[in-house]
Amino acid sequence: MPVQHNNDLIENHLLAALPGEEYERILPHLEHVTLSLGQSLYESGKQLKHLYFPTTCIISLLYTMENGASAEIGVVGNEGVVGIALFMGGDTAPNRAIVQSAGDALKMKAAPLRGEFVRAGEFQLSLLRYTQALITQISQTAVCNRLHTIEQQLSRWLLLSHDRLQADELKMTQEMIANMLGVRREGVTYAAGRLQAEGLIKYARGHITILDRKGLEATVCECYRVVKDEYDRLLSQAMP
Amino acid sequence: MPVQHNNDLIENHLLAALPGEEYERILPHLEHVTLSLGQSLYESGKQLKHLYFPTTCIISLLYTMENGASAEIGVVGNEGVVGIALFMGGDTAPNRAIVQSAGDALKMKAAPLRGEFVRAGEFQLSLLRYTQALITQISQTAVCNRLHTIEQQLSRWLLLSHDRLQADELKMTQEMIANMLGVRREGVTYAAGRLQAEGLIKYARGHITILDRKGLEATVCECYRVVKDEYDRLLSQAMP
DNA sequence: CTTCATACGTGCGCCGCCGCACATTGTGCT
């Protein structure tokens, strides 16, 4: 289905921040799609066909090892875009993009993207600034994986997801979170139990509710703040 | 000192791959600099002033926590460039760039870089492709930090350094490696001891020699291969 | 209302890594 309402665009901050002229040029190339939980947007090493601008969904960038173990390297919501390899010139990436929270996105074909990108306008600047923010997120994930406990990383993960979510409840089992964080399911059970005991979250059978966001922010490691500040700085127009 | 010999350029693969026209335009903006071990090219949050194209040096991208703990997020040699935030539009980055192996580089001021970048020529394409390769390296660092042992990570780190080095010996104490990997110095002693016992490396007081590269490649985790393949694929002109 | 798969809880032994303390061995400097 083609994009019918301008509101669709506004829901993605990168698109919403475009000046009218570029907005008009890009509009016809966007297609509204609904994505379901667990769906794959691209696979490791496979040619990317589209760019996805999330509006209400959340996408997780995952790397899966040969033995099946996996770990998340970043998360993308309506502040960003999925498929940066397309405009960075790689065409493929050695990771996967999986729908972590069902919802909608705007899909753009590769060909018009390239045409628009080489104009070196605001669209290109936005995409590149976003990419730098994503690099910070990935970097901080590396640091956090090295130096912090599961409980700290879970807090960081919950806050990053909450920032990209319109609600306080996310549908997500501990098993799924364990796959994202690259840890045992039991490890998540333990860490989530502690956060619940502190009254910061509440969870039950695949439903996690953020009860005390301030409290979470107070206990999370600095990694969250570093990433958040960098997103705010680089995407100030695009992330209110 | 200004660049006097074209050979200087050839030593950096990104510059060497430029077509003659762009090469001529960029040449006057490059300055040859010699960098010493431990020197900082930029600090966290500080305005970047220059882009550095390593020729014989190796640069480490590090993140340092508030409590002083640090971890490497990537390494750059003559296949790449330091200071991507300059052309990605961020101007600053929340990490540091430290000289890991003394040597030379070509330095380019921010202003002419921007002018050249917006021409959307081969220079821009090269820089962006390189950035994607770097993203893969950072991502794989995150995964490796999560899932692999110090010994595996040390192997990966040695191979990545060896790829960017002209020799088999690198000047590097175990203490420094520990800071890069974000682990204890004793952990590096133990892991290095095992690699030495297997006859893969030899080390003594700040001098590490790669004895059996094939052997190292056979024991390293898949993370190294993933990064290497992606660099080869994206920078095939630039990394022989 | 029962059934049943799915999600979560818990205990146990094990291992890798940490923090600390201290011994030992090179290396450069005078």
Place this chain on the structure above:
DNA sequence: AGCACAATGTGCGGCGGCGCACGTATGAAG
């Protein structure tokens, strides 16, 4: 040559996380 210091070796207790096994609860399907 001798000294001081930097680099490495080693041991020990502790902890966080792993793999495994099995128990418990809850929501949906019939």
